[in-house]
Amino acid sequence: MSSGRQQVIGNTNPSNSLNHLNITNIAAEPGARRDRMLRWLSPLEPEERHQSVRTDRLDGVGNWVLKTREFKKWRDAEDGCVSPVLYCYGNPGVGKTYTR
Amino acid sequence: MIDSLSDHARRKTTPVAGLYCDFLPQQEQSTVSMLGAILRQLVSRGEIPEHIWGNLERAKEPFGIRSPLLPDMVENLNKTIASLQRAYVCIDAVDELAPKHRRDLLGSLQAIVRASPKMRILITGRPRIDDEILEFFIKAVWIPISPSQDDIKSYLEMRLKGDTTPKAMDGQLRADITRVIPEKASEM
Numbered sequence: 001m002s003s004g005r006q007q008v009i010g011n012t013n014p015s016n017s018l019n020h021l022n023i024t025n026i027a028a029e030p031g032a033r034r035d036r037m038l039r040w041l042s043p044l045e046p047e048e049r050h051q052s053v054r055t056d057r058l059d060g061v062g063n064w065v066l067k068t069r070e071f072k073k074w075r076d077a078e079d080g081c082v083s084p085v086l087y088c089y090g091n092p093g094v095g096k097t098y099t100r
Numbered sequence: 101m102i103d104s105l106s107d108h109a110r111r112k113t114t115p116v117a118g119l120y121c122d123f124l125p126q127q128e129q130s131t132v133s134m135l136g137a138i139l140r141q142l143v144s145r146g147e148i149p150e151h152i153w154g155n156l157e158r159a160k161e162p163f164g165i166r167s168p169l170l171p172d173m174v175e176n177l178n179k180t181i182a183s184l185q186r187a188y189v190c191i192d193a194v195d196e197l198a199p200k201h202r203r204d205l206l207g208s209l210q211a212i213v214r215a216s217p218k219m220r221i222l223i224t225g226r227p228r229i230d231d232e233i234l235e236f237f238i239k240a241v242w243i244p245i246s247p248s249q250d251d252i253k254s255y256l257e258m259r260l261k262g263d264t265t266p267k268a269m270d271g272q273l274r275a276d277i278t279r280v281i282p283e284k285a286s287e288m
Contacts, residue, residue: 042136083239090245096224
């Protein structure tokens with residue numbers, strides 16, 4: 001994967017938390033300080049999974065969802081005019097994950 | 101959905117965060133880690149807000165840095181969202197979380213959207229969690245997902261193209277497959 005995010009997070013070991021970091025390192029140059037902060041926030045890397053979903057996705061599948069009135073309203077309506085939560089439900093394998 | 105939201109949001113510099121709940125080992129399903137991954141995606145494109153730096157400062161201990169705490173994480177998210185025009189968060193396969201972790205996550209998200217309607221959350225899951233969604237987000241908008249005939253057709257075409265013994269099938273059978281299966285599937 002080639003995105004900048006990955007290089008930022010580039011931590012392949014999920015258990016590698018920042019707990020053992022030397023505090024003085026935090027005051028290192030701004031880029032490293034920022035990277036450590038981003039890693040401190042969470043050991044999870046959903047960005048990686050997203051890359052594999054993106055690779056395996058079949059173009060166009062599920063695009064009808066993005067054209068529904070409900071989806072567009074949830075995306076675009078002013079605050080307070082729409083429920084902030086949209087729930088897309090369906091059985092396994094119907095394409096919930098792979099809609100672009 | 102993350103990518104189309106990102107395309108849409110790029111024009112407005114609205115951040116989009118995603119979280120995949122399948123294949124997450126139980127020990128990684130802590131709400132604070134999941135919210136942390138969302139927060140990271142919301143802030144990683146620009147300057148990291150001061151309040152998060154302050155949070156890290158307070159996490160410093162004599163022999164290292166402790167992990168973030170849940171109330172701090174919720175507060176960080178609230179403050180971050182307050183500074184944005186809008187934020188989109190997509191949470192995929194929430195039904196795959198262990199029940200306790202799922203309830204904790206939904207509870208925190210409920211608190212966050214109550215604090216600000218600027219955060220728009222898209223949740224996908226199997227119908228078995230319908231009741232839970234209703235419990236936490238009574239006003240949520242529901243969209244039933246099932247593949248359209250076109251979706252099934254494109255999928256079949258892709259699979260037929262990858263057929264390793266294409267000669268075993270004549271043109272008629274091929275045509276029947278791409279016609280009949282989408283029809284039958286949409287009757288289900």
